[in-house]
Amino acid sequence: MAKTSTDNAGNRDNDAISTQASSVYDRLQHDILTGQLQPGLKLRLKDLIEKYDTGNSPLREALSRLSATGMVVREENRGFRVSPAHTEELMELTRTRCWLEEIALRESITHGDTEWEERIVLAYHWLARAARQKDKAANHTSPEWETHHQEFHLALISACNSSILMDFCAELAKRSFRYRNLAEVVEYRDSHELEEHRELQDAVLNRDADTAVELLRKHYTVTSQILLDSGHFE
Amino acid sequence: MAKTSTDNAGNRDNDAISTQASSVYDRLQHDILTGQLQPGLKLRLKDLIEKYDTGNSPLREALSRLSATGMVVREENRGFRVSPAHTEELMELTRTRCWLEEIALRESITHGDTEWEERIVLAYHWLARAARQKDKAANHTSPEWETHHQEFHLALISACNSSILMDFCAELAKRSFRYRNLAEVVEYRDSHELEEHRELQDAVLNRDADTAVELLRKHYTVTSQILLDSGHFE
DNA sequence: TATATTACTTTCATCGATAAAAATTGTATA
DNA sequence: TATACAATTTTTATCGATGAAAGTAATATA
Numbered sequence: 001m002a003k004t005s006t007d008n009a010g011n012r013d014n015d016a017i018s019t020q021a022s023s024v025y026d027r028l029q030h031d032i033l034t035g036q037l038q039p040g041l042k043l044r045l046k047d048l049i050e051k052y053d054t055g056n057s058p059l060r061e062a063l064s065r066l067s068a069t070g071m072v073v074r075e076e077n078r079g080f081r082v083s084p085a086h087t088e089e090l091m092e093l094t095r096t097r098c099w100l101e102e103i104a105l106r107e108s109i110t111h112g113d114t115e116w117e118e119r120i121v122l123a124y125h126w127l128a129r130a131a132r133q134k135d136k137a138a139n140h141t142s143p144e145w146e147t148h149h150q151e152f153h154l155a156l157i158s159a160c161n162s163s164i165l166m167d168f169c170a171e172l173a174k175r176s177f178r179y180r181n182l183a184e185v186v187e188y189r190d191s192h193e194l195e196e197h198r199e200l201q202d203a204v205l206n207r208d209a210d211t212a213v214e215l216l217r218k219h220y221t222v223t224s225q226i227l228l229d230s231g232h233f234e
Numbered sequence: 235m236a237k238t239s240t241d242n243a244g245n246r247d248n249d250a251i252s253t254q255a256s257s258v259y260d261r262l263q264h265d266i267l268t269g270q271l272q273p274g275l276k277l278r279l280k281d282l283i284e285k286y287d288t289g290n291s292p293l294r295e296a297l298s299r300l301s302a303t304g305m306v307v308r309e310e311n312r313g314f315r316v317s318p319a320h321t322e323e324l325m326e327l328t329r330t331r332c333w334l335e336e337i338a339l340r341e342s343i344t345h346g347d348t349e350w351e352e353r354i355v356l357a358y359h360w361l362a363r364a365a366r367q368k369d370k371a372a373n374h375t376s377p378e379w380e381t382h383h384q385e386f387h388l389a390l391i392s393a394c395n396s397s398i399l400m401d402f403c404a405e406l407a408k409r410s411f412r413y414r415n416l417a418e419v420v421e422y423r424d425s426h427e428l429e430e431h432r433e434l435q436d437a438v439l440n441r442d443a444d445t446a447v448e449l450l451r452k453h454y455t456v457t458s459q460i461l462l463d464s465g466h467f468e
Numbered sequence: 469t470a471t472a473t474t475a476c477t478t479t480c481a482t483c484g485a486t487a488a489a490a491a492t493t494g495t496a497t498a
Numbered sequence: 499t500a501t502a503c504a505a506t507t508t509t510t511a512t513c514g515a516t517g518a519a520a521g522t523a524a525t526a527t528a
Contacts, residue, residue: 017519019310019481021298045510057291057482060511064255064295068302076253077489079510096396099337162330168402251489253511279480291512294481311519313480 021058028052028062032071032082033174035181039085039233043072069171085233090179094224097172098217104157104165105216109209112159117205123148123155124201131194146177152197156204156216180223183232255292259299262286266305266316267408269415273319273467277306303405319467324413328458331406332451338391338399339450343443346393351439357382357389358435365428380411386431390438390450414457417466 028048031037048059063080066072073083108116130145150173157169196219203212262282265271282293297314300306307317342350364379384407391403430453437446 017311021481022310046508055481055483056511057294060291060295061298061481064298065302068299076256077251077510078491092396092398096398099396099399100334103333103337162326162333164326164330164406165333172398255511280478289511289513290481295511311480312521 019058020054021061024052024054024058025062025065028066029069029071032066033178033181035178035184037082039082039182041082043080043082045079070175085179085182087228087233090176090224090227090233093172093176093179094220097169097176098220100165100169100172101153101157101216101220102213104160104162104169105204105213106209107161108157108159109204109207109212111161116155116159119155119158120152120201120204123152124197127152127197128194141181150177156200176220176224179227179233183227183230185226185230253292254288255295258286258288258292259296262296262300263303263305266300267412267415269412271316273316273416275316277314277316279313304409319413319416321462321467324410324458324461324467327406327410327413328454331403331410332454334399334403334406335387335391335450335454336447338394338396338403339438339447340443341395342391342393343438343441343446345395350389350393353389353392354386354435354438357386358431361386361431362428375415384411390434410454410458413461413467417461417464419460419464 028037037043043063045056045059048054049056052059063072063074067074067080070083072080074080127145127148130142130148134142134145150170153173154166154170157166160166196215200212200215200219203215262271271277277297279290279293282288283290286293297306297308301308301314304317306314308314361379361382364376364382368376368379384404387407388400388404391400394400430449434446434449434453437449
């Protein structure tokens with residue numbers, strides 16, 4: 001990842017200097033999603049203050065925010081820990097994701113305009129390019145690819161007419177992403193992946209909702225199953 | 235006000251003394267949902283410290299958490315404000331709510347067991363009782379009724395097999411609730427309300443998914459329309 | 469008069485220290 | 499040996515004060 005804050009993006013040449021609390025928030029979230037901070041890990045304040053080179057207050061604010069997102073669990077008067085990861089959650093995550101994205105995708109296909117189509121085409125373009133570079137570098141956890149992957153999936157549903165629903169989908173994507181990183185499945189069907197996305201793109205642009213939904217669903221369930229089979233995370 | 239925390243309820247004879255930050259969190263959220271803190275209001279720290287009789291740090295933690303939920307908007311280096319309320323958001327909220335609860339309800343009707351049925355029956359019982367007391371007292375914003383109302387709707391979808399989806403629905407309910415409070419529509423079709431819920435219950439228990447979904451959808455859209463017509467919150 | 473610059477005030481973000489709670493250790497008792 | 503209790507240490511939560519940024523008013527310059 002090593003990318004700039006997804007959540008606090010903003011900063012459009014406009015002023016608004018990022019605060020320390022937000023910086024720690026981003027770094028903590030990154031390290032959790034990326035698996036560097038293992039599920040269930042006790043987050044001792046003293047250690048974190050040292051590790052992230054910050055103070056008590058900004059750290060606490062960051063943790064508070066993360067606890068509201070479910071990235072971190074707070075236990076009153078006994079601090080924070082990284083939220084646990086279980087196979088059941090991954091299954092539930094996948095199930096829910098299929099439901100929500102089906103709606104969002106169908107709505108988008110019904111209402112999407114040409115700008116929406118363009119967003120998809122562009123997103124696919126970037127994804128494909130990142131995929132080629134990833135293959136070349138044999139670096140199978142390219143943060144660029146991850147970014148573009150998420151962008152592509154968001155583009156598909158970006159005409160659903162509900163930013164709330166999109167936010168939910170984005171949250172589910174983030175949480176699923178974490179499981180992919182936890183199961184250290186390095187080389188998971190790279191060969192097919194780009195093709196899958198291509199087919200998905202085509203179906204969507206053809207406004208073939210049923211096919212698109214089917215492809216999307218398969219995309220998620222297959223990925224999920226691979227992770228489950230890998231047998232990591234208890 | 236002066237009510238006990240909804241979210242941090244817990245405290246099951248188990249120890250775990252609630253922290254000050256959580257207390258402020260609850261009270262702030264309550265006052266926002268309830269409309270006592272108007273949308274868009276600038277939340278000046280000094281004022282809040284006084285109003286909620288607390289310190290800098292707990293207050294900030296509370297606000298940080300609320301900002302992650304979307305109750306409060308944070309602007310880097312210029313503090314917090316109550317998140318704004320617009321008609322478009324209410325419409326989006328309602329639309330999204332219909333989508334998500336339809337899924338959750340259909341799933342529940344398909345998979346629900348007898349315990350699920352019992353939860354619904356009980357929830358309806360409490361709702362009806364609260365409705366009668368509300369009518370008697372001519373107190374049309376009874377917090378008890380609100381609680382039971384939410385409980386009832388949650389019970390309906392409580393067999394959907396996805397706590398994630400249920401959490402989403404609960405969040406949508408909370409945010410919709412806020413709009414109901416903002417539009418000071420005191421007496422909105424009280425007479426029909428209980429009946430509506432009764433029909434809904436019957437359809438669900440009969441496992442008649444299509445009817446149930448239709449009733450639910452109407453329930454939400456009609457309520458929403460009344461609020462929109464009231465023309466509050468620009 | 470309008471704009472730019474500066475000094476001043478208010479408000480927010482962060483630090484360091486302290487209070488409060490939990491966890492750990494040690495000791496005495498059955 | 500196991501358990502209860504007290505004393506000690508560690509860790510978390512909160513306070514009060516300071517540093518940093520944004521906002522406001524005043525003055526100067528075109």
